[in-house]
Amino acid sequence: MPSYLTRAPIDPTALVAAVSGAELGGVATFLGVVRNHQDGQPVLRLEYSAYEAMAEAESARIVAEAVERWPVRVALRHRLGELAIGEVAVAIAVGSAHRAPAFEACRYVIEEVKRRVPIWKKEFFADGSVRWVDPTAGREATRPVAPIGREV
Amino acid sequence: MPSYLTRAPIDPTALVAAVSGAELGGVATFLGVVRNHQDGQPVLRLEYSAYEAMAEAESARIVAEAVERWPVRVALRHRLGELAIGEVAVAIAVGSAHRAPAFEACRYVIEEVKRRVPIWKKEFFADGSVRWVDPTAGREATRPVAPIGREV
Amino acid sequence: MSVRVLLFATYADLVGTGSVELPAPPASTVADVLAHLRGALPGAAGIPERPLVAVNQMHARLDTPIRDGDELALLPPMAGG
Amino acid sequence: MSVRVLLFATYADLVGTGSVELPAPPASTVADVLAHLRGALPGAAGIPERPLVAVNQMHARLDTPIRDGDELALLPPMAGG
Numbered sequence: 490m491p492s493y494l495t496r497a498p499i500d501p502t503a504l505v506a507a508v509s510g511a512e513l514g515g516v517a518t519f520l521g522v523v524r525n526h527q528d529g530q531p532v533l534r535l536e537y538s539a540y541e542a543m544a545e546a547e548s549a550r551i552v553a554e555a556v557e558r559w560p561v562r563v564a565l566r567h568r569l570g571e572l573a574i575g576e577v578a579v580a581i582a583v584g585s586a587h588r589a590p591a592f593e594a595c596r597y598v599i600e601e602v603k604r605r606v607p608i609w610k611k612e613f614f615a616d617g618s619v620r621w622v623d624p625t626a627g628r629e630a631t632r633p634v635a636p637i638g639r640e641v
Numbered sequence: 642m643p644s645y646l647t648r649a650p651i652d653p654t655a656l657v658a659a660v661s662g663a664e665l666g667g668v669a670t671f672l673g674v675v676r677n678h679q680d681g682q683p684v685l686r687l688e689y690s691a692y693e694a695m696a697e698a699e700s701a702r703i704v705a706e707a708v709e710r711w712p713v714r715v716a717l718r719h720r721l722g723e724l725a726i727g728e729v730a731v732a733i734a735v736g737s738a739h740r741a742p743a744f745e746a747c748r749y750v751i752e753e754v755k756r757r758v759p760i761w762k763k764e765f766f767a768d769g770s771v772r773w774v775d776p777t778a779g780r781e782a783t784r785p786v787a788p789i790g791r792e793v
Numbered sequence: 794m795s796v797r798v799l800l801f802a803t804y805a806d807l808v809g810t811g812s813v814e815l816p817a818p819p820a821s822t823v824a825d826v827l828a829h830l831r832g833a834l835p836g837a838a839g840i841p842e843r844p845l846v847a848v849n850q851m852h853a854r855l856d857t858p859i860r861d862g863d864e865l866a867l868l869p870p871m872a873g874g
Numbered sequence: 875m876s877v878r879v880l881l882f883a884t885y886a887d888l889v890g891t892g893s894v895e896l897p898a899p900p901a902s903t904v905a906d907v908l909a910h911l912r913g914a915l916p917g918a919a920g921i922p923e924r925p926l927v928a929v930n931q932m933h934a935r936l937d938t939p940i941r942d943g944d945e946l947a948l949l950p951p952m953a954g955g
Contacts, residue, residue: 502654511677511726517747518670519740521874525663537873540801540866543850544873567873574663579874588671592748595669599740599874605852607866608873609802621803622872673955689954692882692947695931696954719954731955751955757933759947760954761883773884774953 508584660736794861875942
């Protein structure tokens with residue numbers, strides 16, 4: 490099983506190469522990059538941490554769903570640890586014979602990663618303060634991610 | 642004015658860098674790659690040619706439309722001349738603070754490039770035959786690209 | 794029976810640990826274990842009423858049944874990507 | 875007046891040249907120039923009845939008026955990307 494998490498810088502070119510092939514005509518990619526601000530406050534650096542075993546498993550499930558739903562090849566990598574501004578936090582590359590499924594699957598994977606993969610982000614601000622990022626802040630209370638039960 | 646056409650290999654990393662910035666969080670890209678087949682026939686190589694002055698102008702118009710419609714930065718490069726299988730024929734990189742506009746603008750640019758930019762493709766097949774690619778073949782007769790008049 | 798509860802990010806900060814082993818009566822659900830956790834560890838009071846949860850590394854619900862040896866994780870709002 | 879007609883790809887192959895200068899009466903449209911081209915160059919018969927056209931490097935229509943010195947281009951189906 491490939492690892493979807495890495496503490497080393499992500500090389501998007503390698504991901505593109507992994508999903509390219511002589512029979513494929515298009516590659517759609519998405520790169521998530523560390524921004525220098527959050528809600529107007531200047532961010533110095535970020536620290537990503539994860540529930541690693543589940544993050545790997547959930548990433549594998551998302552990739553499997555994309556590959557089942559569209560005729561595509563998918564590469565996904567999420568960085569953990571400390572990241573500087575401008576570094577790539579997440580990279581997705583999707584190769585396909587046609588561009589529509591490449592775009593659709595790429596979008597699907599990033600949306601599902603954000604929604605379902607247990608990764609957290611600590612922001613270090615210029616004024617010395619530190620904060621766990623809560624993308625749901627300001628919205629209503631947290632809701633279940635998916636009504637996924639388990640066999641009993 | 643930047644040149645949207647090039648006879649040198651395209652470096653997608655440079656395009657990504659051109660639309661990245663400390664204030665931008667996402668980059669969507671699309672790479673069009675030379676396939677090794679067309680309608681089941683093995684292709685050895687391709688030759689792209691263009692109505693170059695118009696291809697530059699139309700590319701600039703498409704990029705301007707995208708930048709006006711979405712809060713994005715756009716880089717676009719199309720290769721001309723002889724290309725081998727697996728080489729990048731077209732690359733688009735779109736940077737934005739948010740992923741939705743990055744994906745939407747990237748998709749817009751590739752669709753409009755295919756529809757409006759006067760570039761043609763000659764395929765060299767393994768059996769020695771050569772053919773101009775006609776993406777409209779099998780559909781109804783060619784229709785006007787856009788009802789764009791000019792001031793009179 | 795016994796359940797391992799994992800805590801992450803803000804929840805680990807609140808409770809002061811990332812992992813705790815809790816006893817649980819048979820036929821417990823995720824909600825039951827969560828109630829037990831709140832009683833056992835004062836910091837757990839800061840965890841929302843209905844947090845995101847995972848059982849054995851899959852997203853689950855508060856009414857998901859728990860079996861002996863299960864790994865229950867309480868997940869703060871995710872922020873990957 | 876005079877119009878420069880540019881031909882590309884299959885159309886250039888059909889006509890045997892990529893560029894031809896044609897005279898045109900005043901108030902001509904793209905369609906008028908196209909008809910003149912078909913009369914002047916036998917290979918132009920192979921160009922479709924209603925090809926894609928551009929005037930001065932912008933997409934245009936068959937009823938687009940032509941002015942002296944305009945650059946009219948006949949565009950085979952495009953295949954970029």
